[in-house]
Amino acid sequence: MNEVVLLSLSGILLGLGLYGVLTKKNIILTIASIEIMINSAIFNFIIFSSYNNNPAGDVVALFFIALAASEVAVGLALALMMFRIKKTLNIDVMNSLRW
Amino acid sequence: MTAYLVYTPEILIMISALLALLFDVLDSKKLAGGIAIILNLVALVIILGWSGITGSILSLPQSGGHGLFYFSLFGYMFQIIFIIVTVSVELTTLDFSEYNGIFYALIEFALTGMMIVAISGDMVILILGLELAGISTYILTGYIRKSELSVEAAMKYYIIGSISSSLTIFGLSILYGVTGTTSLWLLNLHAGYSYIPKNNPLLYLGFSFIIAGLGFKIAMAPFHMWAPDVYQGAPSPVSAFLAAGSKTMGFMAMFIIFLSAIFYFAPNLSLLFGFFAILTMTTGNILAIKQRNIKRMLAYSSIANAGYILIAFSVDTPLAVAGGMFQIFSHAIMKVGAFIVVAVVSVFGVGESITDYKGLAKEHSLLALSFAIMLLSLAGVPPLMGFMSKFVLFSGAVQAGGWYILLAIAGVLNSALSLYYYARIVKYMYIDNPEPGKHKNKKISMPIYSYISIFVLVVIIVAVGIYPSPIIGYFIHIASQYMVWR
Amino acid sequence: MFLTVILLALSFLAIIFAIGMLYSREIVHAVIYIAGLFIILGLIYFMLDNTFLGAVQILIYGGAVTVLLMFGVMLTKREIMDKKESITTEYEYVVLIALTISIYIGTLFTVSSYPLSIYYMSMYTLSTVLFNSFIGAFVVMGVIIMSSIIGAIYMVKEVE
Numbered sequence: 001m002n003e004v005v006l007l008s009l010s011g012i013l014l015g016l017g018l019y020g021v022l023t024k025k026n027i028i029l030t031i032a033s034i035e036i037m038i039n040s041a042i043f044n045f046i047i048f049s050s051y052n053n054n055p056a057g058d059v060v061a062l063f064f065i066a067l068a069a070s071e072v073a074v075g076l077a078l079a080l081m082m083f084r085i086k087k088t089l090n091i092d093v094m095n096s097l098r099w
Numbered sequence: 100m101t102a103y104l105v106y107t108p109e110i111l112i113m114i115s116a117l118l119a120l121l122f123d124v125l126d127s128k129k130l131a132g133g134i135a136i137i138l139n140l141v142a143l144v145i146i147l148g149w150s151g152i153t154g155s156i157l158s159l160p161q162s163g164g165h166g167l168f169y170f171s172l173f174g175y176m177f178q179i180i181f182i183i184v185t186v187s188v189e190l191t192t193l194d195f196s197e198y199n200g201i202f203y204a205l206i207e208f209a210l211t212g213m214m215i216v217a218i219s220g221d222m223v224i225l226i227l228g229l230e231l232a233g234i235s236t237y238i239l240t241g242y243i244r245k246s247e248l249s250v251e252a253a254m255k256y257y258i259i260g261s262i263s264s265s266l267t268i269f270g271l272s273i274l275y276g277v278t279g280t281t282s283l284w285l286l287n288l289h290a291g292y293s294y295i296p297k298n299n300p301l302l303y304l305g306f307s308f309i310i311a312g313l314g315f316k317i318a319m320a321p322f323h324m325w326a327p328d329v330y331q332g333a334p335s336p337v338s339a340f341l342a343a344g345s346k347t348m349g350f351m352a353m354f355i356i357f358l359s360a361i362f363y364f365a366p367n368l369s370l371l372f373g374f375f376a377i378l379t380m381t382t383g384n385i386l387a388i389k390q391r392n393i394k395r396m397l398a399y400s401s402i403a404n405a406g407y408i409l410i411a412f413s414v415d416t417p418l419a420v421a422g423g424m425f426q427i428f429s430h431a432i433m434k435v436g437a438f439i440v441v442a443v444v445s446v447f448g449v450g451e452s453i454t455d456y457k458g459l460a461k462e463h464s465l466l467a468l469s470f471a472i473m474l475l476s477l478a479g480v481p482p483l484m485g486f487m488s489k490f491v492l493f494s495g496a497v498q499a500g501g502w503y504i505l506l507a508i509a510g511v512l513n514s515a516l517s518l519y520y521y522a523r524i525v526k527y528m529y530i531d532n533p534e535p536g537k538h539k540n541k542k543i544s545m546p547i548y549s550y551i552s553i554f555v556l557v558v559i560i561v562a563v564g565i566y567p568s569p570i571i572g573y574f575i576h577i578a579s580q581y582m583v584w585r
Numbered sequence: 586m587f588l589t590v591i592l593l594a595l596s597f598l599a600i601i602f603a604i605g606m607l608y609s610r611e612i613v614h615a616v617i618y619i620a621g622l623f624i625i626l627g628l629i630y631f632m633l634d635n636t637f638l639g640a641v642q643i644l645i646y647g648g649a650v651t652v653l654l655m656f657g658v659m660l661t662k663r664e665i666m667d668k669k670e671s672i673t674t675e676y677e678y679v680v681l682i683a684l685t686i687s688i689y690i691g692t693l694f695t696v697s698s699y700p701l702s703i704y705y706m707s708m709y710t711l712s713t714v715l716f717n718s719f720i721g722a723f724v725v726m727g728v729i730i731m732s733s734i735i736g737a738i739y740m741v742k743e744v745e
Contacts, residue, residue, distance in 0.1 A: 048276030077740035238736035
């Protein structure tokens, strides 16, 4: 039962993160939502590692935590650059690329 | 010590990235680019030796599964494509003043990521490679920091790329949970036995997450919306790198996961891939017709090409897989060439709109000729490489029989459709007169390095098109070996 | 049974925090909610006897990533003071995502063959695996961090 609860939680978090990415207007919150998505995947790895009796999942989760942190740094750098050019972080201003 | 010799190309490329950073501090851009190109070419020569095309200058210690990595002719072939693409892009950027040492460092890091994906044998290495290439290309896309378009494209690409990687990681985590191993080549070895629970519905859910995640990377039809925006906003050499390198990397990851690691399930996914193939090629070609911007048009043509390549995943016979690899190779060469030409003509004051290309042949006949060759090859006109690759791919589908013939028919019809928008540009360049006021002839130095890379790419396109049998034979050799291994 | 109750409670709390992040009008509040979510996930790892990963989760996500996001909020403060987030529910996304996730959860219930015991992961095992079979990934991770540092510095450097 425990594993079904936890895996359901990770699925729900993935969905909430995806919803946040699709609807949030502020880029920083979009990045935060992406973090929730990656976190749900890492969570899955750790749960499966606990229940599979296999340390590989934990190690992989460790790598992905570091990966997500470095990705957030790059995302925030891009967001700052965007803020410097457009003077706003609203995602609706990203509309200059149209045909 | 000799065990580390297998990583020589990757190490060389990493060293070239660090050297580029060093020369950036010394403010000598030509040196940074030159050293990067030379080290890439050394790596290329080593890999060409290992892949059995030329004689080997460095003996290969071991191949096959090796810890986190898996060495195969297949991976070496993709590494060759990545290096050719990167070297052409780097040669082009030597002519432009805005690219300095950091550009070369980042592009070499991205190349390292791609090379690592090509030899990955484990989920963690696969994802780390994808992300190394991803993170570097997000920055490369926003490289022209003063440009609003460039930064906006980078932001879009970052958001889409992160969604893509998190979906892929989620799918792989389910795969890990069901099978209990993160090693892809162990899955591959054990697939025939009771190692994998065959009828676990969770497994198919994992596959669909992976397809969605990597579908973003290769710009498959329901997930393609980002590609035209990003390719348009990015600086043209980076667009070339994204369209030819990043997309090829996505296909490499799909080959590793779907046709190698879990090949046992590939027949069950055949219908799904067939559906996506037809959807993707049709969407790409129909939307390409009404584009007014040359880079958006090339982006949609790249989406259509992803559709053709997906046929190989659906059919999954040696001939079709060989055709898919050949199509990936030819698409990478043609697309990088086309974007490089777009970058070079922008130096001469030609804009990005399609109508700006009117009368190009009168002023820049060599550039117009090579652009025409690349576009006609993309359309699949007979004596060129694009025709040969499509021919092998579609004949693979026809040979498999059954409903796969439908895929070949869809592919041929789509190629005919695509001829319209490629030929339109050729007509603009050769028949129409230039619009008055366009083509302001800026006083610039001759972009000699770009001409070299365009020349080499055109030679490859024409030579393979005229005399394709050795390269087709090589691809079939790789594909059949690959089928035996798994 | 005790464990199940606690895990259910923590999961419920995590979902509350995630929804709170999606529906908070102040961006600073949203970032605090997200920190809470990360820390709750860390607590779940502790409950699963996976103490090392729990600590890493709380330190890196609850600490570092949250502070990074806070810095992002602070550096772009002008925008945030001016305007509050507008909260709208876009039902087409809700339906689509809820459908996908309910398929996922439904599948979880049909699979019956989960192993039952929780395995205690000692740091000794973890480090042995990390520095033996996964040493290649460690090197690649170093390259990723280097490239992201270079990229981030290049991006925020002043344009001359």
